[in-house]
Amino acid sequence: LSSAKEDTTHEVKLLIGQAQIAMIFADVTLVSRLIEGSYPDYVQIIPEELKTTAIVSKDRFVTSIKAASLFASTGINAVTFSIHADQQVVTLSSSSVQAGEHVAHVDGTVHGGDNDIVLNYKYILEGIQHMDGDIEFQINSNESPSVLRSKNDDSYIYIVMPIRQ
Known part of the structure; x- marks a missing residue:
């Protein structure tokens, strides 16, 4: 539909x-x-405290994710999201033996410290497709769920589990 x-x-x-x-x-x-x-208690997996938050433009974020997807390994669709507080940027990187390597930078506003996480790019795109405006991207560590929110809609929360490597 x-x-x-x-x-x-x-x-x-x-x-x-x-x-x-x-x-x-x-x-x-x-x-x-x-x-x-009973439906799983999803509230339990939403992190209460988040160490790193990046606020980025949805359009720039989506464009960068799609570019990184072209170089992601087939099967796991892994893209590394690195948030750099000192540079106020989110770096997306991906690589595969067949396609080579890709690195993109999305400027934003970063609160907290530096952080890295590997996520399936398809899940990220699926989660933000219905969001409007800027995206709030939040992570604790590379082993805990990441949180995506629309800055324009507090009622929409999207949780993505990391790829363990």
Whole structure:
């Protein structure tokens, strides 16, 4: 449904069953099943204190991530995000045997100390695609979850687990 063009108008059929729901839109059918049990307590994995915060332009961040993705190793899609407090910059780096190496710098506002984390670039792009304005990128260490927030919407929080190397 997210790939539907905004300038088109189509009827959406909504079918609701006891344990599933289906949405039929043009040539797309989406079926979702209700999972029995309790939903995981996601609040527990949101870090309470974050050592490093970088505020960057969404457009510059997305452009740099997409460029780094071209050089990321196939399979794990690893991009290293390095936040440099003294330079007020986030450095993105990636490499693969086939494509070579890539380094990009995104200027921003950094609070806290220097920090590095390796993340799957696809998860980052997925998380920020619906955010508007500047992005708040927060990390504690390369072993704990990173947090992405929109500066324009406090209700949206996106958590990404690091790739362990």
